[in-house]
Amino acid sequence: MQLLSSAIGRKVVMAATGLFMLLFVIVHLLGNSTIFAGPNAINAYAEKLQSLGPFVWAFRLFLLFMLFFHVIYGILLTLENAAANPGKYAVKKMLKATFASETMIWTGLLLLAFIVYHLLQFTVRVTPDVVLGNDAKGRFDVYTMVAGSLKIAPIAMVYVAAMVTLFLHLSHGIQSIFQSAGLSNDKALPQYTVIGKLLAVIFLVGYSAIPVLILAGILAK
Ligand code: HEM
Structure with a gap:
């Protein structure tokens, strides 16, 4: 418990919860890539996932916990750092700050907004753009749903903007995981970066690539 309330403890929580979400981002990209192989591939993949039943729900709950703690501790850390460095612009920082590292709280909050929107769209399926239906094999048609939404230009642009935000957040976040795990010394840090x-x-x-190719009419014509 003391670990969770210390500054180092908070960083460990950020790193551990961030690591699990990073693993999800990798697996989700692999899963989404089945869209490049056509409707049959992604619809079969989605059906396979759904058939895991309670495991899917356990996994969703776990991810939600990870997200919750990551956001709360991220906000706490930012507020603490701000309180500890009231004159931060007056002194030069010891560590090399980058645009990505300075904006972690903002890119994080933007990603949170994207995740809420994305879940309402493709998991809860209640946004007005969502096309619901089954394919010829009677499976839920994820392909048509994703293509139907992402061929709407403003939606595709929101997705690309969210991916740029994710890029900024992770380009600093991943190396921070190594640092918080105590794995980085002066020699290893540049490699982790x-x-x-x-x-x-x-x-x-x-x-x-998914929204861009759909919008360009190359994927899912
Ligand atoms: C082009 C980009 C993306 C596409 C096309 C996409 C597509 C989808 C689809 C179709 C689902 C619903 C899966 C289902 O219920 O069968 C989903 C769920 C989800 N997506 Fe994405 N996604 C994208 C990017 C992202 C990113 C960048 C994140 C995280 C930062 C993310 C986080 C999630 C989460 C947390 C879920 C819920 C998982 C679940 O229902 O168990 N997605 N996505």
């Missing part, structure tokens, strides 16, 4: 940036670029390109 490169790994973090590389992964963030892969997510940016991989996820953005």
Whole structure:
């Protein structure tokens, strides 16, 4: 309990919850990539996931907990840092600050807004753009739902903007996981920075390709 209330403890919570969500972002990108193989592939993938029943719900609940603690501790850390550095613009910082590292709270809150919107759209399926229906094999038609929404230009643009936000958040966030885990020394940190940036670029390109190719009429014509 004391760990959770100390400054180091808060960073560990941020890192651990961030790591689980990072794993989800990797798996979700792999799952979403089945859309490139056509309707049958992504609809079969979605059906397989749904058939896991209670495991899906346990996983969703777990992710929700991770998100909740990540957001709360992120806000706490930001408020604490602000209180500890009232004159932060007067002194030069010891650690190299980047645009991504300075804006973590804002990119984080924007991502939270995107996740709420995204869940209402594709998980709860209540936004007005959502196309509901079954495919020829009687499975829920995820392909038509995703394509139907992402071919609407403003929606595709919201998605690309969210992926740029995710890129900024993770390009600093991933290296922070290594730092908080105590794995980085002066020699290793630059390597972790490169790994973090590389992964963030892969997510940016991989996820953005879906709305961009749908909007361009190349995917899901
Ligand atoms: C082009 C980008 C994306 C597409 C096309 C996409 C598509 C989808 C679809 C179709 C679902 C519903 C799955 C189902 O119920 O069968 C879903 C759920 C979800 N997505 Fe995405 N997604 C994208 C990006 C993201 C990103 C970047 C994040 C996180 C930062 C994210 C987080 C989630 C979460 C948390 C769920 C709920 C998982 C669940 O229902 O168990 N998505 N997404």
